[in-house]
Amino acid sequence: MxxxxxxxxxxxxxxxxxxxxxxxxxxxxxxxxxxxxxxxxxxxxxxxxxxxxxxxxxxxxxxxxxxxxxxxxxxxxxxxxxxxxxxxxxxxxxxxxxxxxxxxxxxxxxxxxxxxxxxxxxxxxxxxxxxxxxxxxxxxxxxxxxxxxxxxxxxxxxxxxxxxxxxxxxxxxxxxxxxxxxxxxxxxxxxxxxxxxxxxxxxxxxxxxxxxxxxxxxxxxxxxxxxxxxxxxxxxxxxTHWPEWTARRQALAARYTAYLKDLGVSEVVPPTIPSEAEHVFHQYTIRADRRDALQAYLKDQGIGSTVYYPVPLHLQPILQDLGYRKGQFPHAEEASRTVLSLPMFPELTEDEVDQVVETIARFYGHGGTR
The missing domain is CATH 3.40.640.10 (Type I PLP-dependent aspartate aminotransferase-like (Major domain))
Structure with a gap:
């Protein structure tokens, strides 16, 4: 698949x-x-x-x-x-x-x-x-x-x-x-x-x-x-369709998060949703141990993913004149090292979500399926 x-x-x-x-x-x-x-x-x-x-x-x-x-x-x-x-x-x-x-x-x-x-x-x-x-x-x-x-x-x-x-x-x-x-x-x-x-x-x-x-x-x-x-x-x-698309994204995100938890994939941190917020999941972005190796493994298995963003702005070559240095914004730099956005669009199927999560679980040595 x-x-x-x-x-x-x-x-x-x-x-x-x-x-x-x-x-x-x-x-x-x-x-x-x-x-x-x-x-x-x-x-x-x-x-x-x-x-x-x-x-x-x-x-x-x-x-x-x-x-x-x-x-x-x-x-x-x-x-x-x-x-x-x-x-x-x-x-x-x-x-x-x-x-x-x-x-x-x-x-x-x-x-x-x-x-x-x-x-x-x-x-x-x-x-x-x-x-x-x-x-x-x-x-x-x-x-x-x-x-x-x-x-x-x-x-x-x-x-x-x-x-x-x-x-x-x-x-x-x-x-x-x-x-x-x-x-x-x-x-x-x-x-x-x-x-x-x-x-x-x-x-x-x-x-x-x-x-x-x-x-x-x-x-x-x-x-x-x-x-x-x-x-x-x-x-x-x-x-005219964006409300239903938003609801679909939220449902897919909930499925991702629940299944990652079910399989005990502790190496992955799912997105946080504060109680006062309604997240619309333009991306479903996790933080992952060994992110680059995981992304390569997903690609080998035919699963797309994206890193948003691999280099924070204060370290971009064109912005070096602003005078910032590495280590100045540790959370932004940590995010750039660990984030990975998984497949997310309203037409994604539940079976596809499950396949993505199961592939992640296999990479980290966890078993089990729904």
Whole structure:
């Protein structure tokens, strides 16, 4: 049995007729840039989560435009985590501001709000917590300790909640990604900025079209970052299914965790779910002894897996000028050495989950099946 880490084709086959109809509607309309499909998707997304929603070209631009809307730039500092995709820190650097890293909590992989507050300086303009792998960071505690703006990196967390609050609706602004492998994925690059503040929403709309509210009249140095109309049509079709897909991911995650426990695989630490959080499992990420050897064994057995992320940002070659050194963020470095994301997508079967767990158990010398 070959089990991929992710298989988008299964989902596409299930939605083929709906997707074809949506694409045909856009094609026949001839409105390919910021057309009605974009407006409808923005409205639907915003109403679902109680925010203003502004479609942009990708998740990286979503974070960049959120930072720009808050006038963050040269001389400013933004506190974030080194255990995330490069775009988190890259978006800060694109504004001319300086990313300041703080360590994660090893059990959740998210920013430690207590440690983050220790890095606040007179130059700190914002906090940028990451809701990694589908679990929201503790923004409530962060807000108690930091009175400035909070920008949520919600790229992996559509539908996640913390204390009943939606990802993307807790901070001052947030950025989502609709990269094809996300829980809500487009057929290419796409992203969304959210905020509850009308003025900030209006500013992002201006910045995403070269700093223009009125055609050919430019108020600021913006960028070209519009949500593609065809992508909006695809996302609108998929948006009607994301609640059931989320429930399916949660059920698969529960099966992974229960079976790992049943087989006594003590060498593996399953994901942590705080009692106040609803995890949406963009990834099912374990911490594993002898991670690289385990991944190689899974590959030999036809099972896909991925390491997110093998090198924390403070050790990336391009960021060495920031002055960080190895050992400075031990939890982030430990996570990079031990994390492994197992197959996770709504169309994964229970038998496939069981096969993955049994293969892991064999690697560590544990026996037994369901």
């Amino acid at each position: 070959r089990i991929p880490a992710f298989d988008l084709s299964r989902q596409t086959r299930q939605l083929e007729s709906e997707l074809q109809a949506a694409i045909a509607e856009v094609a026949l309309s001839g409105q390919f840039i910021l057309g009605p499909a974009v407006t409808r998707f923005e409205q639907t997304f915003g109403e679902a989560f109680g925010v203003h929603a502004i479609g942009v070209a990708n998740g990286s631009d979503a974070l960049y435009l959120a930072l720009r809307a808050l006038d963050i730039g040269p001389g400013d500092e933004v506190i974030t985590t080194p255990f995330t995709f490069f775009a988190t820190a890259g978006s800060v650097l694109r504004t001319g501001a300086h990313p300041v890293f703080t360590d994660i909590q090893l059990d959740t992989f998210n920013m430690d709000p207590v440690e983050a507050s220790a890095h606040v300086s007179p130059r700190t303009r914002a906090m940028l917590p990451v809701h990694l792998f589908g679990l929201m960071a503790d923004v409530d505690t962060l807000r108690v300790r930091f009175r400035g703006p909070v920008i949520e990196d919600a790229a992996q967390a559509i539908g996640a909640r913390f204390h009943g609050q939606w990802a993307g609706a807790v901070g001052d602004m947030a950025g989502f990604s609709f990269f094809p492998t996300k829980n809500l994925g487009a057929w290419g690059d796409a992203g969304m900025v959210t905020t509850k503040t009308p003025g900030l929403a209006d500013k992002v709309r201006m910045l995403r079209v070269h700093g223009s509210r009125q055609k050919y009249h430019h108020e600021a140095l913006g960028i070209n970052s519009r949500l593609d109309t065809l992508q909006a049509a695809v996302l609108s079709v998929k948006f």
